[in-house]
Amino acid sequence: MTETVPLTGAAPAAVLRDEAREIAERLVREAGVQPRLVVVVATEDESTAWYVRSITRAAAKAGIACDTVRLPSNAEAAEIRKQLAALSDDPSVHGVILQTPLPPGTSAADLAGAIAPEKDVDGANPLSLGRLAAGLPAFAPATAEAVVSLLDAHGIGLAGRGVAVVGRSTVVGKPLAHLLLDRDATVTVCHSRTADLAAATGSADIVVAAAGRAGLITAAHLAPGAIVVDVGTNPTEDGGLTGDVDARSVAGRAAALSPVPGGVGPVTTALLLQHTALAASRAVAGHQ
Amino acid sequence: MTETVPLTGAAPAAVLRDEAREIAERLVREAGVQPRLVVVVATEDESTAWYVRSITRAAAKAGIACDTVRLPSNAEAAEIRKQLAALSDDPSVHGVILQTPLPPGTSAADLAGAIAPEKDVDGANPLSLGRLAAGLPAFAPATAEAVVSLLDAHGIGLAGRGVAVVGRSTVVGKPLAHLLLDRDATVTVCHSRTADLAAATGSADIVVAAAGRAGLITAAHLAPGAIVVDVGTNPTEDGGLTGDVDARSVAGRAAALSPVPGGVGPVTTALLLQHTALAASRAVAGHQ
Structure with missing residues (x-):
C-alpha cells in the first residue's frame, strides 16, 4: 500500500485567479474597462443557484464583474437564443455562460451556437469544440x-x-x-x-x-x-x-x-474567470 | 489460420450512388434543379488532379454536376476564403469541397470555416466537426x-x-x-x-x-x-x-x-455525392 496523493485544486486555482485579476486590473487602469461575465440561467434548480453564487463571489475577488440574467424555467429556445445573441452583440460583455439545466426540449449545444465564439468562455458553442478539435484557437469547456x-x-x-x-x-x-x-x-x-x-x-x-x-x-x-x-x-x-x-x-x-x-x-471556476479576462483583453486590443 | 474476409467497398458505394442518383433525378424532374458540387483546387499535385477527375466521373454517373475551380498553388488564404464564401452564397451550388494539399502557410480547417455548413459536404468546416461531436445534424468528413x-x-x-x-x-x-x-x-x-x-x-x-x-x-x-x-x-x-x-x-x-x-x-467518393444530393434536396425544400 502506497499513499494516495491528493491532487488538490486550490493552489492552481489561485494562480489562475491571480492571472485573471492582474489582467482585469491592467484593463481598468489602461483602458477603463472592467472584464464582465454574464451567466444566463433558465432554471429554478437550487444547486445551480448555489453554483452561480460561487462564480459571482470568485469573480468579485478577481476584479471581474459578474451578472446573472434570469429567464423563466419554461423559456422557449428562441427566447434563450435571442438573449444569448443580444449579449454577444453587447460590447460591455466579454464572457457569456449558458447555465444548465435548461428547459425541457431545448439543447444546450444547439442554443450555445448563439454565443459569439470570442465570448464563449465555457466552450459551449459547437464551433468552439470544432475549432478545438481542429487545433485552432478557441476556449475549451x-x-x-x-x-x-x-x-x-x-x-x-x-x-x-x-x-x-x-x-x-x-x-x-x-x-x-x-x-x-x-x-x-x-x-x-x-x-x-x-x-x-x-x-x-x-x-x-x-x-x-x-x-x-x-x-x-x-x-x-x-x-x-x-x-x-x-x-x-x-x-x-x-x-x-x-x-x-x-x-x-x-x-x-x-x-x-x-x-x-x-x-x-475550483480550477474550473478559476478558468472561467481567466477566460473572461483573456476575452476582455482581446476585445480591448481589437478596439485599439 | 482462418481466411481473412475482404471488406470491399464496391457494393455499398453502388447503393449510395444509386441513392444520390434517385435524389438527383427527382430534383431535376420536380424542381428543375440538378445537384451541383464544386471542388476548389489550389495545387498542381498530380494525384490530386487524378482524384478530382475520379470524383467528376462518379458525379456524372450519379446525375450530379461537378465543377472544378482552380486557384494558383501559391494562392493566399484570403483569396481561397473569398472563393469559398462566393460559392457558399451561390444558390446554384449545393456542395463545396476544398481539396488538399493547400498552399504553404494556409490551414485547411481555418479556410474551411468559410464553407457554409449546409454545403460542407466533406465536413471540413470546424463548425461541422463541432456539431457532429455535439450530436447535432452536420455532414461528417x-x-x-x-x-x-x-x-x-x-x-x-x-x-x-x-x-x-x-x-x-x-x-x-x-x-x-x-x-x-x-x-x-x-x-x-x-x-x-x-x-x-x-x-x-x-x-x-x-x-x-x-x-x-x-x-x-x-x-x-x-x-x-x-x-x-x-x-x-x-x-x-x-x-x-x-x-x-x-x-x-x-x-x-x-x-x-x-x-x-x-x-x-469508393465509399468515400459515393458519400460525397450522396451528401451533395441531400444538400441539394434540403436547399430545394427550403426554397419551397
Missing part, C-alpha cells in the same frame, strides 16, 4: 481544461501516456479527449455502453472519471499506481457533493486522486 | 463516415466493441472517434506518440488504420480475429496505392480487412 491544468500543476506528464476518459459528454468527455490528444496522450473514451469498463480503465496510466455516477470507479478499475482525476459532482443526501470515484476503495491503489470537492471544481 | 458505412454494409456491429483508431487527423481520426462513440463503441485514439502501439491496438475488436504510413499495421498489432479497416492511401513507386496495413502480414490473423484500393475509397 472549463471543466475539461481544468483536468489538464490540474495534472499540469501537479507535474503529471501526458505525452505518450494512456488516459482512459470515463464519460462521453459534449461538455467534458469529448472536448477532454481532444485536449489530451493535443498533449500526445493515447486516449480511450469509455461510457455506459462499454462492455468491460474495468478492462478499459485497468490498463491506463491516468483515469478521468466524468460519468456522473457516484462511486463508479473502484480499486478494481485501476492499475496499481494509476493517477485518477474525479470530475464527478454528485449530490449527497446531506446536501454535499461526492465524486464518481469511490475514494475509500481506491486509497492505497491509486498513486494520486483529485478530491471532490476541492479538486477539479 | 466523407472518409470518416465511409469507415462506419463500410462496417455497417458488412454487418459488423459497433455497440459495446473496442475500436482502436490509429491516427488523430482532423479529417479522419478525430471525427471518426465521434462517429464511433455515437454508435456506442469504446474508442481508443492512437498516434505517432503512442508509447506501445501494438498493446493499444492488440486488445481492440476493430482496428482502423488512418495514420498515412504504408505497412504500419502488421499481424503483431492485432488480436486474432480482429477486424481491420485500412484508410491509408500511400502512393507506391509504380504509381499505385497501398494502405497503412501490411496485408500479407495480417492475412490469416485478421478476420476481415478492407482492401486498398477498393475498400474505404
Whole structure:
C-alpha cells in the first residue's frame, strides 16, 4: 500500500485567479474597462443557484464583474437564443455562460451556437469544440481544461501516456479527449455502453472519471499506481457533493486522486474567470 | 489460420450512388434543379488532379454536376476564403469541397470555416466537426463516415466493441472517434506518440488504420480475429496505392480487412455525392 496523493485544486486555482485579476486590473487602469461575465440561467434548480453564487463571489475577488440574467424555467429556445445573441452583440460583455439545466426540449449545444465564439468562455458553442478539435484557437469547456491544468500543476506528464476518459459528454468527455490528444496522450473514451469498463480503465496510466455516477470507479478499475482525476459532482443526501470515484476503495491503489470537492471544481471556476479576462483583453486590443 | 474476409467497398458505394442518383433525378424532374458540387483546387499535385477527375466521373454517373475551380498553388488564404464564401452564397451550388494539399502557410480547417455548413459536404468546416461531436445534424468528413458505412454494409456491429483508431487527423481520426462513440463503441485514439502501439491496438475488436504510413499495421498489432479497416492511401513507386496495413502480414490473423484500393475509397467518393444530393434536396425544400 502506497499513499494516495491528493491532487488538490486550490493552489492552481489561485494562480489562475491571480492571472485573471492582474489582467482585469491592467484593463481598468489602461483602458477603463472592467472584464464582465454574464451567466444566463433558465432554471429554478437550487444547486445551480448555489453554483452561480460561487462564480459571482470568485469573480468579485478577481476584479471581474459578474451578472446573472434570469429567464423563466419554461423559456422557449428562441427566447434563450435571442438573449444569448443580444449579449454577444453587447460590447460591455466579454464572457457569456449558458447555465444548465435548461428547459425541457431545448439543447444546450444547439442554443450555445448563439454565443459569439470570442465570448464563449465555457466552450459551449459547437464551433468552439470544432475549432478545438481542429487545433485552432478557441476556449475549451472549463471543466475539461481544468483536468489538464490540474495534472499540469501537479507535474503529471501526458505525452505518450494512456488516459482512459470515463464519460462521453459534449461538455467534458469529448472536448477532454481532444485536449489530451493535443498533449500526445493515447486516449480511450469509455461510457455506459462499454462492455468491460474495468478492462478499459485497468490498463491506463491516468483515469478521468466524468460519468456522473457516484462511486463508479473502484480499486478494481485501476492499475496499481494509476493517477485518477474525479470530475464527478454528485449530490449527497446531506446536501454535499461526492465524486464518481469511490475514494475509500481506491486509497492505497491509486498513486494520486483529485478530491471532490476541492479538486477539479475550483480550477474550473478559476478558468472561467481567466477566460473572461483573456476575452476582455482581446476585445480591448481589437478596439485599439 | 482462418481466411481473412475482404471488406470491399464496391457494393455499398453502388447503393449510395444509386441513392444520390434517385435524389438527383427527382430534383431535376420536380424542381428543375440538378445537384451541383464544386471542388476548389489550389495545387498542381498530380494525384490530386487524378482524384478530382475520379470524383467528376462518379458525379456524372450519379446525375450530379461537378465543377472544378482552380486557384494558383501559391494562392493566399484570403483569396481561397473569398472563393469559398462566393460559392457558399451561390444558390446554384449545393456542395463545396476544398481539396488538399493547400498552399504553404494556409490551414485547411481555418479556410474551411468559410464553407457554409449546409454545403460542407466533406465536413471540413470546424463548425461541422463541432456539431457532429455535439450530436447535432452536420455532414461528417466523407472518409470518416465511409469507415462506419463500410462496417455497417458488412454487418459488423459497433455497440459495446473496442475500436482502436490509429491516427488523430482532423479529417479522419478525430471525427471518426465521434462517429464511433455515437454508435456506442469504446474508442481508443492512437498516434505517432503512442508509447506501445501494438498493446493499444492488440486488445481492440476493430482496428482502423488512418495514420498515412504504408505497412504500419502488421499481424503483431492485432488480436486474432480482429477486424481491420485500412484508410491509408500511400502512393507506391509504380504509381499505385497501398494502405497503412501490411496485408500479407495480417492475412490469416485478421478476420476481415478492407482492401486498398477498393475498400474505404469508393465509399468515400459515393458519400460525397450522396451528401451533395441531400444538400441539394434540403436547399430545394427550403426554397419551397
